[in-house]
Amino acid sequence: xxxxxxxxxxxxxxxxxxxxxxxxxxxxxxxxxxxxxxxxxxxxxxxxxxxxxxxxxxxxxxxxxxxxxxxxxxxxxxxxx
Numbered sequence: 873x874x875x876x877x878x879x880x881x882x883x884x885x886x887x888x889x890x891x892x893x894x895x896x897x898x899x900x901x902x903x904x905x906x907x908x909x910x911x912x913x914x915x916x917x918x919x920x921x922x923x924x925x926x927x928x929x930x931x932x933x934x935x936x937x938x939x940x941x942x943x944x945x946x947x948x949x950x951x952x953x
Contacts, residue, residue: 875932877939879922879951882915887947891936895923922951 876895880888892898902908926932
């Protein structure tokens with residue numbers, strides 16, 4: 873199974889980082905479901921702008937934490953690569 877770290881661009885232009893094992897389903901949850909994160913629920917619609925895949929949940933969570941600690945400029949530089 874693969875795990876994904878992703879960055880979403882919200883309607884208000886803010887960025888949101890998350891982790892999942894089903895990227896397509898999670899994106900739908902962020903945009904349409906009550907199961908999406910509260911942060912994105914109030915900033916819909918959201919658009920997937922970046923993702924990375926990992927073989928273990930531990931590695932994906934570590935990367936997610938790293939990205940969440942970055943400032944906006946660093947996240948935008950990663951998205952542009």
